[in-house]
Amino acid sequence: MAARTPGAEPATPPAATEGPVLVVGAGLLGASIGLGLRHLGVEVWLQDASPTAEAVAEDIGAGRSCRAAAEDRVPEPGLVVVAVPPDVAAETVARALEEHPAAVVLDVASVKEAVLEGVRARGADLTRYVGTHPMAGRERSGPVAARGELFTSMPWVVCDSGSSSPAALAAARHLAVDLGATVTFMDAREHDATVALISHLPQVMSSLLASRLQETPLHHLSLAGQGLRDTTRIAASDPGLWVQILAANAGPVVAALHGVREDLDRLIATLEAPRAPGARLDIAQLMAEGNAGRARIPGKHGGAPRAFETVTVLVGDVPGQLARLLAEIGEIGVNLEDLRLEHSPGQPVGLAEVSVLPHRRKELIEALQERGWKVVQ
Amino acid sequence: MAARTPGAEPATPPAATEGPVLVVGAGLLGASIGLGLRHLGVEVWLQDASPTAEAVAEDIGAGRSCRAAAEDRVPEPGLVVVAVPPDVAAETVARALEEHPAAVVLDVASVKEAVLEGVRARGADLTRYVGTHPMAGRERSGPVAARGELFTSMPWVVCDSGSSSPAALAAARHLAVDLGATVTFMDAREHDATVALISHLPQVMSSLLASRLQETPLHHLSLAGQGLRDTTRIAASDPGLWVQILAANAGPVVAALHGVREDLDRLIATLEAPRAPGARLDIAQLMAEGNAGRARIPGKHGGAPRAFETVTVLVGDVPGQLARLLAEIGEIGVNLEDLRLEHSPGQPVGLAEVSVLPHRRKELIEALQERGWKVVQ
Secondary structure (H helix, E strand, O other): OOOOOHHHOOOOOOOOOOOOEEEEOOOHHHHHHHHHHHHOOOOEEEEOOOHHHHHHHHHOOOOEEOOOOOOOOOOOOOEEEEOOOHHHHHHHHHHHHHHOOOOEEEEOOOOOHHHHHHHHHOOOOHHHEEEEEEOOOOOOOOHHHOOOOOOOOOEEEEEEOOOOOHHHHHHHHHHHHHOOOEEEEOOHHHHHHHHHHHHHHHHHHHHHHHHHHHHOOHHHHOOOOHHHHHHHHHHHOOHHHHHHHHHHOHHHHHHHHHHHHHHHHHHHHHHHOOOOOOHHHHHHHHHHHHHHHHHOOOOHHHOOOOOOEEEEEEEEOOOOHHHHHHHHHHHHOOOOOEEEEEOOOOOOEEEEEEEEOHHHHHHHHHHHHHOOOOEEO | OOOOOHHHOOOOOOOOOOOOEEEEOOOHHHHHHHHHHHHOOOOEEEEOOOHHHHHHHHHOOOOEEOOOOOOOOOOOOOEEEEOOOHHHHHHHHHHHHHHOOOOEEEEOOOOOHHHHHHHHHOOOOHHHEEEEEEOOOOOOOOHHHOOOOOOOOOEEEEEEOOOOOHHHHHHHHHHHHHOOOEEEEOOHHHHHHHHHHHHHHHHHHHHHHHHHHHHOOHHHHOOOOHHHHHHHHHHHOOHHHHHHHHHHOHHHHHHHHHHHHHHHHHHHHHHHOOOOOOHHHHHHHHHHHHHHHHHOOOOHHHOOOOOOEEEEEEEEOOOOHHHHHHHHHHHHOOOOOEEEEEOOOOOOEEEEEEEEOHHHHHHHHHHHHHOOOOEEO
16 A cells, blocks of 8 residues: 555544453553553553563553453453564464454554564464554653553554455554554555664664763763764663564665665775865765755654744743743744753753744744843844 | 863853954854854954955954954954864964964864864964864854854863963963853863764764665655654754864774774674574664663763653643743742653644653642643653
8 A cells, every 4th residue: 555644644533443452562552552542431451471561551541451350251352452572573463363353453563574474474364464553652661651642643654464454454543543643554564664764773873873972981971962962862762672673674774774884984984084085075975965864854743844943042040931931932922843952061051942934033033032032143 | 181071160250351352264153252252342353264254244243354444453462263164273373373473372173183283283382372162063154143142051172282371271261251151171182082972973973874864755754753853953064064074083083983883784794684693682782882872971061961750741732832831830840951842743732841850750740730731651
């Protein structure tokens, strides 16, 4: 099925996921899905290899623990959501398809082709299976980190197995929409190639960069600016999860990494003879290619890349100061497209960089200055 | 001279930069220094190879154009600040030392050893020269982007030439302090090794990553999350400037890049045989090394790394909503340590991730919920 951008997703009638839903795997995603469905009044049952995780998930209200309810008869689910780690997703999906012959079975692993092939290899019924990927991770994991709104306004990719029934695809789409996500359809291969570039490669590059800082003296790191903070933020992610993601999507990730290595080798060779003819042109070209790639990332709301203009304002580092600024921007009636705080090593003063539509910038600056704000320009 | 952390910088008596100051190079840094000094009432004169840049800098109030004043006699400066591109910094400094035999001459290039060696090679008087580096760039450049507060609460590195006189060092320190910066002393070699890791390497990694996105279909990029946005933000930087920086600091940058390449080669080899024994351990180790490096980056105010806890709140994408939230956080009396907005592809709802001190988190969540905010947890 052709990919569709979130923007192209048509408005849907109030979608309805019918319970009972069985969530297998009570980690961050499973528990968050359970919480979200419970908020909608859907009956949710939880299963996890870890009795503790299963119990915690029940305690936070993500659904009922199958173990705890062992004596009742757990109802036969109409929908099974498999939210286990990627390396056991395929076998768990296959088992669920077999144990629940009437149910639609979805998984939410962040790699899709390996799971699909694993399910196929087990001879399971692909008409009732749909692979999906809610693109809403967090740096933390486990049921305690779960939140029902985890998926709000995030993309949720739905992958036809090639034989998925219309009913199964509808169930996948309803689940995503019910939880506030924006649905995009892709096949598994296209999904994996996409996340290799927009998610897995950034993770690898951030980790490679951050690992260079292991020996750096702290008083050197204290000079670090926002650039280093931004480029290394996701390097804090959970190795256990990423091992599985990278191993399961090794092919597309390696392809991207080979491209990186070619550029890196070229740059190293150039910088080893920085006075050689053409050296500066090589460096400039690499930087310009970076400019070009960056410029293609869509802006807020998934729209086309859009150049906002920024207004930078001095704020004191005391409670309420930034609030007063934003309140006055609200009064002025200019919409804040984005906001970045510049950290202030050594001093209790911050710079708030406010992004606004270009044609509102001048007006905003004047209005802020009238109100006594120090606008930095 | 031993490096000192910004925190270790003693409170200084109101420092005073005595005019007239001659700023050579009216780009972003030169014009910003001029603006900042003019705000303090210091007499500033401007010189730039480009008559236009020189005139623009004068028009924005960064000082007086030497060209325009050609008929007056431009006064003999006590301080010359050389703010020209790195590849002409050394010769410009040497000329200034010769033309102004009584003046202290500083440069503000973002590489220091190449400049120092260039000045030394020209047989100039190193007692009156001090290399400095205000670590406060922007993604934009040129005098139009200049702002007097560019240096507010940013680090400013001061490098003894090895023969710099106490008076010259004091002049450098006063300039930085007058402009609101936080002074750190290092020698040129230590400075270059430091910025190679905390500034130049992140730039290269971000550019290498972003350049992979040149061929990615836009509807794939529309799935991009905050991780890709953060890791590629600085890839938008000016190639022209970075060519000079990377060429002038090639040695330390290449050393860091060799480390990256070793890790990258190891990772590629591992991912090419992801089922080989030990493969997963290799990947986990790389990720864990990234965790370790990231954890060493100091938090806000250049203090030791400090784990803030986050509270995530749902906000509508309408003027004033975020403001109301922050205003109420102010009323509650909890200080905002950091704020991150999560962009919302496809939907007009945002998540505001507020960082607070761990012991204030519970109180803040309860207070916000009482006030009807949807706290996501």
